[in-house]
Amino acid sequence: MNKFSWYEAKSVEEALQQVNSTVSEQLYEHSDNASVFKSGGIDVFDWVKEGLLKPQKIINIRNIPGLDKIGYDPKNGLSIGSNVTLAEIASNPEIKTNYLALHQAVNHAATPQLRNMSTLGGNIAQRNRCWYFRSADHDCFRKGGDRCFARHSETGENENHAIIDNGSCVSVHASSISTALMAFNASVVIVNSEGEKKEVRMDDFFVTAGEDIAMENVLKAKEIITEIIIPAPSKNTKSAYIKQVARESYDWSLGDVAVVLEVSGDTCRSASIVLGAAAPVPYRSIEAQQAIAKKTINSENAMAAAEAAMSKARPLAKNGYKVPLFIATIKQAILEIS
Ligand SMILES: Cc1cc2nc3c(=O)[nH]c(=O)nc-3n(C[C@H](O)[C@H](O)[C@H](O)COP(=O)(O)OP(=O)(O)OC[C@H]3O[C@@H](n4cnc5c(N)ncnc54)[C@H](O)[C@@H]3O)c2cc1C
Incomplete structure (x- = not known):
């Protein structure tokens, strides 16, 4: 593991100011000079421990006040702060009553221990779990290499991989919670370093390999997810x-x-x-x-x-x-x- 500095962010603005200008967004393999946001830290520290991510600075956004709230009203729907844990979502009675599929998806994700640590923002922004992508020995397309190892018809270990739209990269997205969020027409609220806020529909949040092989979502280096919002469901x-x-x-x-x-x-x-x-x-x-x-x-x-x-x-x-x-x-x- 490389040495890195740790920054404890107290606000979204402060966290965004800490992002290095040299950050290479999500190109982990080439990110030796980069800073990275850490929320629950489950995925970030997997990458660091494997030596696939060598950040100069880790910006801890987990303790920023205000990002840990769940709000629901029957007219405006649901708002889940990006730092709300999966365990908190699983135990929320209004989510169970009004968004059953989301409750079920969260309850089936990971383990109770992991659900206590994992945040919703980190969950939707985590990287895919293709074993070649996660292996330092395999320089696949997504890491700037010249092939998809999983795709190979004889040597590719592709039993967990994609059956639809499986072109240059055949990995599948790791967030099973996003399946339910997208079905409820959720949107992701993103704030940038200029303080501008935008809402991106889950349908537009994820990026296909054909659109940009290095990215799995539209997040830029100087952007933070602050909440995920879901419209109120009709009575029926x-x-x-x-x-x-x-x-x-x-x-x-x-x-x-x-x-x-x-x-x-x-x-x-x-x-x-x-x-x-x-x-x-x-x-x-x-x-x-x-x-x-x-x-x-x-x-x-x-x-x-x-x-x-x-x-x-x-x-x-x-x-x-x-x-x-x-x-x-x-x-x-x-x-x-x-
Ligand atoms: C054994 C195991 C099994 C799992 N099973 C499942 C499963 O079945 N289904 C499922 O959906 N998940 C599963 N997970 C994923 C897990 O539950 C976490 O959600 C996930 O690893 C990351 O959440 P985190 O909060 O720890 O994010 P972190 O590791 O802190 O961050 C992940 C990424 O998101 C970025 N990020 C975090 N927060 C923000 C933010 N607010 N704005 C912008 N970027 C941000 C970070 O920079 C990083 O790139 C599993 C994980 C493990 C280890």
Whole structure:
């Protein structure tokens, strides 16, 4: 581990002032002179301990006052400060009542110990868990190298990887919570060093490898997430979230699904369906949404929506199992709402 200085930020403005002008944004491999924000520190310290990130300065934003609040009102919806922990979200009764799929997603993420440490801001900004990306011995596309090791049809270990939009990088995004946030049409509130505030829809927050191979989200070096906001659901909104894992105790997602439906009796009026661990970023399935909208919620229509979601799937050599896994999971999530 390299030596670094530690800055204890007391405000967002102060934290942003501490960012080095030489910071190379999210290009970890080349970030020896960079500063990095640390919130819960789960992901940041993984990178530092592996020697993949050698920051000059760690800016601790975890104790900035005001970023640790949850607010809900039935008219304006939900606001979750970026430093709210996953454990605090999991135990919030208003989130469980009004945003069930988010409650379920948070409860299935990581372990109780990790949920006590992890913050929502850090969760959505964490980097992917592809073992080649996380290995100092593999200089993959995302780290400035010339190939995607996982993609290789004979030597690539790609069983956990993407089946949709798997072009130059086939990793999947690590935040299973983002699957539910996107399904609820959440937005990310970001503040920059000029004090300007913007709201970015979760649908626009993540960056595909085709757009920029070095980035996984739109955050710039001198920007901080301050809160995540979710509109108030209508009275007739119902939701469900299911995550499939290899080990039941705790594990990263092999495939997770969030379904948010506006219903009228047993009919789906409108649908928001998002898949996690299917593509390099959380994936909104327009095909599934269209297939179930205005239809009776029953087994046949749920199956049709699930199959429509997989119409663009192009599995790699070792992850063909994800297609039937997603079909079964999407169908089950829709039927849980009926
Ligand atoms: C074994 C294990 C299993 C896990 N399983 C899951 C899972 O199933 N699902 C899931 O969703 N997650 C999972 N996680 C992720 C974990 O829960 C944390 O959410 C995540 O590692 C980072 O959260 P953090 O608060 O510690 O962020 P940090 O490590 O502090 O930061 C992560 C990144 O976000 C940036 N950052 C942090 N806060 C901000 C901010 N406010 N503004 C701008 N940038 C910011 C940091 O600079 C850094 O780049 C798992 C982690 C582990 C180790």
